[in-house]
Every structure is written in C-alpha cells, then in structure tokens.
Amino acid sequence: MRILVVEDDAEAATAMVRGLTEAGHDVTHAVDGAFGLLEAQKGGYDVYVVDRMMPRLDGVGMVETVRKGGDQTPVLFLSALGEVEDRVTGLKAGADDYLVKPYAFAELIARVEALARRRETGGVLTVLKVGELEMNLIARTVHREGQEIDLQPREFQLLEFLMRHAGQSVTRTMLLEKVWEYHFDPQTNVIDVHISRLRSKIDKGFEKAMLQTVRGAGYRLEA
Amino acid sequence: MRLPSLLRRTPFRLTLLFLALFVAAAGAILAYVYFASASEAQARAQADVQGELNALTAIHRTRGVDALNQALVERTIRGGPYLYLLTGPDGKIVTGNLSVMPFDLKQPRQAGRGEWSTFRLTTTDEDGRVENRRSIGVILPLTGGETLFVGEDIGGIEEYLSRLTQALWGAMALVILLGLAGGLYVSRRVEAAMAGLNRVVQAVQEGDLKQRAPLRHSGDELDELGQGLNIMLDRLETSMASIRHAGDAIAHDLRSPLTRMRAKLEVALIDAEAGKVNGVDALTIALDEADQLLKTFNTVLAIARLQAGGAPDPKVFDAADLAADMAELYEPAAEDKAIDFSAEVEKGLMVEGNQPFLAQALANLIDNAIKYTPAGGAVKLRARRRSSGEIEYSVTDTGPGVPEEDRERVVQRFVRLDNSRTEAGSGLGLSLVTAVAEAHGGRIVLDEGPGAYGDFGPGLRVALVLPPAAN
Numbered sequence: 001m002r003i004l005v006v007e008d009d010a011e012a013a014t015a016m017v018r019g020l021t022e023a024g025h026d027v028t029h030a031v032d033g034a035f036g037l038l039e040a041q042k043g044g045y046d047v048y049v050v051d052r053m054m055p056r057l058d059g060v061g062m063v064e065t066v067r068k069g070g071d072q073t074p075v076l077f078l079s080a081l082g083e084v085e086d087r088v089t090g091l092k093a094g095a096d097d098y099l100v101k102p103y104a105f106a107e108l109i110a111r112v113e114a115l116a117r118r119r120e121t122g123g124v125l126t127v128l129k130v131g132e133l134e135m136n137l138i139a140r141t142v143h144r145e146g147q148e149i150d151l152q153p154r155e156f157q158l159l160e161f162l163m164r165h166a167g168q169s170v171t172r173t174m175l176l177e178k179v180w181e182y183h184f185d186p187q188t189n190v191i192d193v194h195i196s197r198l199r200s201k202i203d204k205g206f207e208k209a210m211l212q213t214v215r216g217a218g219y220r221l222e223a
Numbered sequence: 224m225r226l227p228s229l230l231r232r233t234p235f236r237l238t239l240l241f242l243a244l245f246v247a248a249a250g251a252i253l254a255y256v257y258f259a260s261a262s263e264a265q266a267r268a269q270a271d272v273q274g275e276l277n278a279l280t281a282i283h284r285t286r287g288v289d290a291l292n293q294a295l296v297e298r299t300i301r302g303g304p305y306l307y308l309l310t311g312p313d314g315k316i317v318t319g320n321l322s323v324m325p326f327d328l329k330q331p332r333q334a335g336r337g338e339w340s341t342f343r344l345t346t347t348d349e350d351g352r353v354e355n356r357r358s359i360g361v362i363l364p365l366t367g368g369e370t371l372f373v374g375e376d377i378g379g380i381e382e383y384l385s386r387l388t389q390a391l392w393g394a395m396a397l398v399i400l401l402g403l404a405g406g407l408y409v410s411r412r413v414e415a416a417m418a419g420l421n422r423v424v425q426a427v428q429e430g431d432l433k434q435r436a437p438l439r440h441s442g443d444e445l446d447e448l449g450q451g452l453n454i455m456l457d458r459l460e461t462s463m464a465s466i467r468h469a470g471d472a473i474a475h476d477l478r479s480p481l482t483r484m485r486a487k488l489e490v491a492l493i494d495a496e497a498g499k500v501n502g503v504d505a506l507t508i509a510l511d512e513a514d515q516l517l518k519t520f521n522t523v524l525a526i527a528r529l530q531a532g533g534a535p536d537p538k539v540f541d542a543a544d545l546a547a548d549m550a551e552l553y554e555p556a557a558e559d560k561a562i563d564f565s566a567e568v569e570k571g572l573m574v575e576g577n578q579p580f581l582a583q584a585l586a587n588l589i590d591n592a593i594k595y596t597p598a599g600g601a602v603k604l605r606a607r608r609r610s611s612g613e614i615e616y617s618v619t620d621t622g623p624g625v626p627e628e629d630r631e632r633v634v635q636r637f638v639r640l641d642n643s644r645t646e647a648g649s650g651l652g653l654s655l656v657t658a659v660a661e662a663h664g665g666r667i668v669l670d671e672g673p674g675a676y677g678d679f680g681p682g683l684r685v686a687l688v689l690p691p692a693a694n
Contacts, residue, residue, distance in 0.1 A: 088536065102517060104514075154551060180548065180552060182548070182552075182579070182582050183579045183582075184579050184580075184582045184583035184586055185518065185521075185583065185586075186552070186586055186590070187586060187587065187590040187652075188556060188590055188593070188594070189556065190552050190553055190555070190556045193555040193556045193558075193559050194552075194555055197555055216507075
C-alpha cells in the first residue's frame with residue numbers, strides 16, 4: 001500500500017521509510033507539514049503517518065487542513081508527547097490513531113496496516129470469515145469447520161479484532177487499546193493469557209494453529 | 224528623597240490629588256458661607272432700614288414735615304444705628320446726621336417711591352483714622368418736595384466677613400500643610416513597606432528563592448500582598464524542589480539500568496567477536512533493556528507530573544466499571560499462576576478523575592498482589608463505598624505481606640524490600656499509585672492481609688481511597 005510519512009527528523013524518517021519499505025509498502029517522505037499537505041493533495045495514499053511537532057505547519061495543523069478538504073485517508077499520529085490531553089488533541093484534530101515515541105517498529109507497522117485495512121473493509125459486515133473460521137456478528141456465534149465454538153463476550157471481541165486484521169500482526173498494546181479500550185501499561189503479560197485462552201478454544205483439536213505468536217511484535221491470525 | 228522622584232510615588236500623588244479635591248471642596252463651601260452671610264446681613268440691614276423708613280413716613284403722612292423734622296432731630300440726638308438726612312425741595316439740608324446726600328436718585332424724583340443703593344460712607348473715628356465703610360440706604364422723595372434718606376452703616380458686616388475670610392485662608396493653609404505632611408508620611412511608610420517586598424522580588428529575580436517578605440501582621444493590604452508573595456514563593460520552592468528531586472530520581476534510577484545495559488552490550492560484543500554468541504541475541508537483550516529503561520523513565524515522569532499538576536483531564540466515571548474491567552483483565556493471569564482471584568464490586572461508585580491513571584494505579588496494585596502471592600494463594604479485589612462516603616479500591620493478597628515498620632517506606636520511590644529484589648520491576652509501582660491517589664485528593668493505606676494462609680501470610684491489603692465525585 002502507499003504510505004505518506006510526514007516527519008521532520010531526518011534520522012527517524014529514514015528508519016521509518018526503510019522499515020515500511022521492507023514490510024512491502026510504497027513510502028513517500030515529506031519533511032514538514034506544508035510539504036506533507038502538498039503531497040497529500042496529490043492523492044492516492046492509503047495511510048498518512050504524521051509527526052506531531054514539526055516546523056512551519058505542525059501535525060495537528062496539517063491533519064485539520066487535510067480533513068477540512070474532505071480527505072478521509074486514515075492518519076496515524078506520532079508524538080513524543082504522551083499525556084492524555086495530547087492524545088485527545090491529536091484525535092480531535094482528525095487523527096485515527098496515536099502512537100507515542102519511542103515505539104517498537106513492529107508496533108508502527110501493525111498500526112499502519114490496521115488503519116489501511118480498516119479503510120478497505122469499511123462496509124458493514126455481518127459475517128467475518130478467515131479460512132475455515134466464521135464469525136456471525138448478528139447472532140454472536142463462531143464456527144470453525146462447522147463446529148460451534150463457545151466464547152466469552154471479551155473473547156468474542158478479541159477474536160473479532162483479530163479476524164478484522166487477519167494476516168496482519170497486532171501488538172499487545174493495540175489489543176489493550178482496541179479491545180479493552182484502556183491506555184495503560186499492564187506491567188505483565190495479561191494479554192498473553194487472554195490470547196492463550198482464546199487459542200485453546202479456536203485451535204485446540206484442529207490441525208492448523210490459526211492464532212500465531214509473532215516474535216517481537218504480537219499476534220497474527222492466519223487462514 | 225528628591226522632590227521629582229517623590230512626585231512619582233503613588234501614595235504621594237494620591238495625597239496631592241486628595242488634597243486638591245479637598246481644597247476645592249473647602250473653597251466652594253467657604254465661598255458659599257461668605258456670600259450667604261454677606262447677603263443675609265445686607266438683607267437684615269435692609270429690613271431694619273425699611274422699618275425705620277416706614278416709621279418716619281408714617282410720621283410725615285400723619286403729622287407733616289415738621290413732625291418728621293422733629294423726629295429726625297430727636298433720633299439724631301439720641302443716637303442709634305441709622306443714618307438720616309432730610310433735604311428741602313431746594314436740595315438744602317434740613318436735618319440729619321450726614322453732611323451730604325450719599326447718592327443721587329437715578330430715576331427722576333417721584334414722591335412715595337424709594338430707591339435703594341449701597342455706598343461708601345467716609346467717617347473718621349476717635350483716633351482720626353479715615354474709614355470708608357460700606358453702607359446701605361434708601362432715598363425717598365416726599366410729597367412736599369422734600370427728600371428723606373434713611374440708611375445704615377453695615378461696615379461691621381464687612382469686618383466680620385474679612386475676619387472670616389482670613390480665618391478660612393488660615394485654615395486652608397493649615398489643611399494643605401497637614402495634608403502634605405501626611406502625604407509624605409504615608410508615602411514614606413508605604414515606600415518602606417514596599418521596599419521589603421521589592422527586595423524579595425529582586426532576590427527572587429536573581430534566583431534566591433529563600434527570601435521571604437517581612438510581615439508586620441497589621442492585616443493591611445500590603446501585608447496581604449506580602450503573605451501572598453510568601454505563599455507563592457513557598458509553592459514555587461516546593462515545586463522547584465520536587466522538580467530537582469524528580470531530576471535526581473531519574474538520574475539515579477536510569478544510571479543503574481543504563482550501566483547494566485552497557486555491561487551486557489560489552490559482554491555481547493566480546494562474545495560476538497569470539498564467535499560465542501550471535502549478534503541478534505545480544506541486540507535483543509539490549510532492546511529489552513532499552514524498553515525497560517523507557518518504561519521507568521515514563522513512570523518517573525508521570526509521578527513528577529502528577530505531583531506537580533494534579534490529575535490531568537478529569538472526568539466523572541463509575542469506579543465500579545473500572546474495577547470490573549480490571550478484574551476481568553487480570554483474572555486469567557492470576558489463574559495461570561494457580562491463584563484464586565475474586566472480585567467484589569459494589570455498583571454505582573462515581574468518582575471524578577483521570578481514568579487512564581486510575582486504571583494504571585489499580586493495575587499496579589493487582590499486578591503486585593499476583594506477583595508476590597505464591598501459587599495456591601488468593602487475591603481479592605474490592606470496590607466499595609466506605610461509611611465516610613469515600614470510594615475505596617482494595618487489593619488483598621495472601622503473600623508474605625510487608626512488615627509494619629516498612630509500610631511507610633515501600634510507597635517511596637525506588638524502594639524495594641530485600642525479598643522482592645528477585646522479581647522484575649522498577650520499584651516505582653506503589654509510588655505511582657500514591658502519586659495517582661494524592662493527585663485525586665485521595666490516599667493509599669497499607670494493612671495486614673487476612674493472616675496466615677496455608678504456609679504463607681500474613682498477606683497485604685492495599686487500599687486506594689478516593690473522594691466521591693460531587694453529586
């Protein structure tokens with residue numbers, strides 16, 4: 001997919017461009033908000049990755065302008081400011097996700113891909129399907145190879161998020177933010193335990209393990 | 224103090240302004256008094272003269288001009304306040320105590336109609352001094368062609384008024400003098416009081432936060448200003464100290480993991496050069512250390528910010544929901560460690576605060592409890608309303624607990640008891656909980672747990688007490 005990286009720190013930008021390119025994406029880099037705006041107006045991007053603090057036009061200003069122009073391309077905000085208010089300001093300006101520096105590379109790629117994917121599956125779905133795994137969002141049921149799998153409400157939400165991002169890595173922080181809707185450091189592997197419970201329900205007794213652990217990143221659901 | 228600089232001083236300028244207003248007002252009142260007394264005296268004299276004139280015209284009307292002449296002679300001899308002059312139709316003086324008619328009729332003479340005027344009467348007193356005394360009088364042409372003048376010397380009034388004016392000017396001068404002196408005094412006093420404040424401000428500008436304004440405890444507004452200044456400086460000093468302390472704490476706590484990381488990287492480098500380990504493993508270790516470092520750094524910053532600025536972005540929410548969510552999140556992790564995890568949550572516990580920070584605090588408490596409770600133990604999370612109305616989260620475990628003498632210490636930064644050193648952690652967990660509690664106007668209370676529990680105990684009960692949301 002095509003990604004526009006707007007970042008004034010040359011070293012950070014180089015690392016980002018390289019990492020995203022190696023993950024198979026087509027990356028363009030703009031050195032500040034004003035150039036970012038010009039580049040965004042050319043169109044054709046799937047995700048904008050925008051640094052919060054930049055000379056000339058900063059991230060908030062750029063995203064506000066982009067949104068005013070009717071451009072709904074998903075935006076991932078990068079910021080060294082981790083405070084709650086800063087997050088709120090960023091999201092209010094029109095960003096779709098917010099990542100605090102410093103971040104793990106796997107986290108950045110996972111979030112960028114999640115944003116692009118959300119755009120692709122923008123339509124209203126009632127049934128999610130990943131390989132032999134099928135989730136009915138209306139009846140709140142899950143089947144694998146025709147067998148019904150009984151899930152707790154939170155397990156259902158967890159699986160729904162993984163299925164919506166099937167084939168992509170999702171990080172533990174993303175799961176805590178998107179499934180539990182909490183922003184804090186859980187100190188221990190609480191998410192791992194929930195994943196392993198879910199795994200025992202959807203993979204146990206089947207030949208293929210769908211819910212995989214991605215080393216250094218998080219988890220991935222594969223067909 | 225030189226005059227020009229004195230003139231620039233606010234209290235003195237205010238004094239001058241006040242003085243000017245006072246002098247203007249006093250002047251107006253004095254002028255009113257002056258004119259009112261003058262016209263009052265003149266009116267009274269005029270009424271007296273009119274009465275005398277009426278008496279004389281009555282004599283003339285009833286008994287003729289000779290009787291009038293007679294009466295005038297008698298009155299002149301008897302003396303009295305009035306001036307008389309009667310002239311014949313030819314203008315010659317018939318009788319009276321004046322040598323000339325003091326003024327002429329402005330209108331052609333018309334019998335029975337008097338004309339009033341004021342004039343100056345030149346007299347000589349016993350000491351031979353010539354005086355021009357203010358007088359008032361009326362000229363009345365009589366029917367027989369004679370002219371009657373009746374008047375009164377009102378020079379006494381003038382003397383009175385001029386004495387009054389002198390007294391008034393004197394009073395005015397005294398007021399101005401006293402006012403100026405008072406202004407100077409007030410100005411000096413304010414100046415002296417302000418000098419103390421200015422000295423403190425100057426010292427603070429130069430970086431000395433220890434200076435305090437001298438207080439006179441007089442309860443006036445300068446004293447209040449001084450008190451306000453002192454309170455402000457106290458706060459400033461505290462937060463400066465807290466920032467310095469945070470800086471020291473960060474430096475202290477980052478030094479050891481940084482040193483550790485450096486050592487590991489060095490060992491990895493040596494090993495990699497010798498071909499004993501592969502570079503990827505060494506880098507992975509370094510990355511983990513870096514992550515741990517960042518976490519510590521963020522926690523220290525969060526504590527510093529909470530202590531300096533309170534809880535950011537407060538919202539009213541149900542503490543029960545947060546407790547339920549946390550129980551749901553941590554229950555599997557506890558179960559994995561064979562710990563019996565239970566939660567007892569009352570409904571409707573509204574608090575006002577920063578939800579992410581409170582979530583973090585609660586997570587730290589639960590995480591600690593699970594970490595220090597051995598397998599087979601129990602951890603219980605409760606959320607309830609205390610009888611005082613406060614909202615209390617408590618986490619009770621059956622681990623080894625914290626000896627009473629150490630409880631005070633474990634909430635401090637970076638303090639880890641000896642038996643916990645083997646566990647991962649920064650030693651900031653409870654400090655953050657304390658900072659969160661205090662930033663919300665609450666507190667943290669450490670107690671003994673349920674006592675012996677199998678081979679373990681006595682356990683620990685940590686309560687996070689928060690004030691309830693208003694309404």
